[in-house]
Amino acid sequence: MRITRTGRPSGRGRRLVAPAAGVAALALTLAACGGGDSGLGGGGDEPPAAQECPCEIRFAWWGSDTRHESTQQIIEAFEAENPDITVVPDFTDWDGYWDKLATSVAAGDTPDVITQEERYISDYSTKNVLADLGALDIDTSKIDDGVLGGGQIDGTQYGIPTGINAYAMVADPELFAEAGVDVPDDATWTWEDYVSTANAVAKGAGDGVWGTQDYGFNEAGLNVLARQRGETLFTPEGELGVSEETVADFFQVSLDLMAGGGQPDAARTVEYQAAGPEGGLLGTNQGAMGIWWTNQLGALTESSGHELELLRLPGEAEGERTGMYYKPAMFYSVSADTQYPQAAAKFVDFLLNSEEAAKIMLTDRGLPANTEVREAILDDLSPTDQKVADFMADIEDEIVDTPPVPPHGSAELADIMERINTEVLFERITPQEAATQLIEEVTAATSS
Amino acid sequence: MVRAPARPDGGAPVSVIQELSRDRRSRDQGVSPRRKGDGRWALFFLAPWFVGLVLITAGPMGASLYLSFTDYDLLSAPQWVGFENFTRMFEDPRFLGSLGVTFTYVFVSVPLQLAAALGLALLLDKGMRGLALYRSVYYLPSLLGGSVAIAILWRQIFGADGLVNQVLALFGVQGQGWVSHPDYALGTLMALNVWTFGAPMVIFLAGLRQIPRMYYEAAAIDGAGRWRQFRSITLPLLTPIVFFNLVLQLIEAFQSFTRAFVVSGGNGGPSDSTLLYTLYLYLKGFGSLDMGYASAMAWFLLLIIGGMTVVNFLASKYWVFYDD
Numbered sequence: 001m002r003i004t005r006t007g008r009p010s011g012r013g014r015r016l017v018a019p020a021a022g023v024a025a026l027a028l029t030l031a032a033c034g035g036g037d038s039g040l041g042g043g044g045d046e047p048p049a050a051q052e053c054p055c056e057i058r059f060a061w062w063g064s065d066t067r068h069e070s071t072q073q074i075i076e077a078f079e080a081e082n083p084d085i086t087v088v089p090d091f092t093d094w095d096g097y098w099d100k101l102a103t104s105v106a107a108g109d110t111p112d113v114i115t116q117e118e119r120y121i122s123d124y125s126t127k128n129v130l131a132d133l134g135a136l137d138i139d140t141s142k143i144d145d146g147v148l149g150g151g152q153i154d155g156t157q158y159g160i161p162t163g164i165n166a167y168a169m170v171a172d173p174e175l176f177a178e179a180g181v182d183v184p185d186d187a188t189w190t191w192e193d194y195v196s197t198a199n200a201v202a203k204g205a206g207d208g209v210w211g212t213q214d215y216g217f218n219e220a221g222l223n224v225l226a227r228q229r230g231e232t233l234f235t236p237e238g239e240l241g242v243s244e245e246t247v248a249d250f251f252q253v254s255l256d257l258m259a260g261g262g263q264p265d266a267a268r269t270v271e272y273q274a275a276g277p278e279g280g281l282l283g284t285n286q287g288a289m290g291i292w293w294t295n296q297l298g299a300l301t302e303s304s305g306h307e308l309e310l311l312r313l314p315g316e317a318e319g320e321r322t323g324m325y326y327k328p329a330m331f332y333s334v335s336a337d338t339q340y341p342q343a344a345a346k347f348v349d350f351l352l353n354s355e356e357a358a359k360i361m362l363t364d365r366g367l368p369a370n371t372e373v374r375e376a377i378l379d380d381l382s383p384t385d386q387k388v389a390d391f392m393a394d395i396e397d398e399i400v401d402t403p404p405v406p407p408h409g410s411a412e413l414a415d416i417m418e419r420i421n422t423e424v425l426f427e428r429i430t431p432q433e434a435a436t437q438l439i440e441e442v443t444a445a446t447s448s
Numbered sequence: 449m450v451r452a453p454a455r456p457d458g459g460a461p462v463s464v465i466q467e468l469s470r471d472r473r474s475r476d477q478g479v480s481p482r483r484k485g486d487g488r489w490a491l492f493f494l495a496p497w498f499v500g501l502v503l504i505t506a507g508p509m510g511a512s513l514y515l516s517f518t519d520y521d522l523l524s525a526p527q528w529v530g531f532e533n534f535t536r537m538f539e540d541p542r543f544l545g546s547l548g549v550t551f552t553y554v555f556v557s558v559p560l561q562l563a564a565a566l567g568l569a570l571l572l573d574k575g576m577r578g579l580a581l582y583r584s585v586y587y588l589p590s591l592l593g594g595s596v597a598i599a600i601l602w603r604q605i606f607g608a609d610g611l612v613n614q615v616l617a618l619f620g621v622q623g624q625g626w627v628s629h630p631d632y633a634l635g636t637l638m639a640l641n642v643w644t645f646g647a648p649m650v651i652f653l654a655g656l657r658q659i660p661r662m663y664y665e666a667a668a669i670d671g672a673g674r675w676r677q678f679r680s681i682t683l684p685l686l687t688p689i690v691f692f693n694l695v696l697q698l699i700e701a702f703q704s705f706t707r708a709f710v711v712s713g714g715n716g717g718p719s720d721s722t723l724l725y726t727l728y729l730y731l732k733g734f735g736s737l738d739m740g741y742a743s744a745m746a747w748f749l750l751l752i753i754g755g756m757t758v759v760n761f762l763a764s765k766y767w768v769f770y771d772d
Contacts, residue, residue, distance in 0.1 A: 095714065099734045106522040123737065127523035267718075268608050270628035274713040412736055415715055422719040426630055445736075 054084040055340045057347060060104075060111035061090075062097035067364050074357045078350045085343045098411075105129055112338040113347055116159045116331040118150070122238075122408040124333070125158040131334040133157040136345035139353055142370040146402045150328040153405050159331025160352060163366025165293045166324055166392060167220040169311040170300055175288040179204030186311035191225075191253060194314040198262030201288045211262035212289035213281040214269040216254045216421035219413050220327070221291055221313075223403060225250050228319030238407030240442055247435035251424045255431065263287075266425035273418075278303040294388045295329060295366055301384050310391040312398075322398045329366025367392055409446040416441045516744035521737040533744035543745070545720050546728040549634060553724060554701040557638035562693055565645040569652035570682075583650065590646030598640070599710030603627055606636045627711055630721040637722055640707050648693040655689035656682070687768045695760055702753050705730070725749055 075087045134157045151159035176183050179201040198211025215221045223233040232241040257263040272280045277296045281287025283303035316322045334344045358373040363385045368374045423429045518526035537543045592598045605611045606626035613623030626632045663681045705726040716723030733742030
């Protein structure tokens, strides 16, 4: 650490050397970068010729420690059946996963089998990172067509759903009983009922217990409301298909709940939302309801210690059609650049269709998409997971269709929702202004 | 209490910085013939560092400069777009918002941090018992301040049911979730930055030791009080150190990332109130896969910091006092 005083001519000659060397180095690197797409950005367009095994493929996934352990067991089972294929695990947590995947793709080091998610799969498929799975030898005959369609973009199968979840209301009957309020009938309840029920629970249960947790940060809730009104969050063409009125109504529900005491103040809401399912209102026995993905029921039940129930979302009988849907939990995709497409396909086929794999995985990647496998593991499921399976079977006939894959750039939607929702909760903008802003920002994000 | 003079040889009083620059001057004055032969060895020992500089620093910097003129999403090859990324910045409300947040953060927290550092340094300079212990204790936050663990702790302390609110509750004040309220969240980050005053404090302490006792003795004889001594002796003689700390802390504050990332849960929320510049840069690069734009932002930040530092040096002529 040294400070040279200004205006003192000492060591001037030497000072010039460093910048000059810097410029030279810069020029060299620039020349290297300018020379085509080497290194930066996915490499060439032509996939390398397929090679025979023995071989080594890399499987990338995100998740918790339990998932890492069970996946390791599945890999061992696969390797026992296919001694000439070695599967190299490549896993991180959710946040780090996408940073890591993007940089590996940029470095030309794409994993052979990639776990994908609906917010990102469009980005990756339009950039030719993912292979057409229809052209590979993977058996998808046991997967429901609607569910399978969730992994198709412009008719090409870029990902195969690992399993399904539904966005549903989770209720805590114990807290309802304490508040002296009946658990509502989910076949008929409306969004207004939802608000009044939550407000009543908060009033009945007293201090420190609220009716419900805010739902505005997750676009899935908006999608359900839009579908109930015959709209959709995104059209199959990848355009925003939700009206300003619907978005405004969506945010208004939160304001009504805050006004009636049914949900906590804005600052608390932001905090609970950041704490995940376990640290949220239901998980800490401070709220009687919350809207979560069905695969989160296990975590919620465990942290709350109460017997929680799954309910349909409000408004299913209120609108012109039902809005709930099966969401592909995640997808298995294969790299377009893999040297061993057959081996990768064989592994994906094993993950999807092997009972042995399913019995290890259970519902960790959603309720299995393969219906035959799903039947086979029912007896092995925990009581909570069985509840989920029953609920999913109950709503099966009511579901109209699976929403199309969200367009390129939709990964930003979650961020936009959360930001605008916070502005609404702190009453810095009205629901109407929020609707205009949301539509503007999402259109900009998905059209670039 | 009598203290040994700052310099054992009893020569003219010199500041730390002066000593450093003197050292430099003496090295500039001709090299002995024997030392010339050592040049090759010097290069040899410098080589690993130089290779690292080119490969790990200069290379990526050059690449990012090139990328800043391209549209690059990491997944496909970069496309040359000229200055588009730079012009887009000024139409991007979130970018402008993050600039505002960053400037507020820097210009509020750095002066407070330096004031805290100087205040503590003056107290510790009294030569109390166990000085080494206190010095270490106060320096500790500087070592920990950039860490994820402290940021998580901070989040807890300022949470709705955190320590701050529990203390407030003792006085009957109903606090609120500080980190999750858009009006206060940035304040908690600034508090964290102020809290890491240890590094400048240690430098201040060293600077205070360089001020010769005799000035104070002379002032005391002339009847100057404590405050007067501080204003007329300590502060002027300390200005080079203040300047040094100011430059360093400004540069560091502009690049704050970890604490905002952790305290806001990675998105600069609530409603962008903690969206520091580098955090937005990261979100653009890895969240939106807009690496060209993120690279352009990085270079723009370099311009900002460079500009601030130049202004600092120019302004220093008017307030920094070099005693020679």
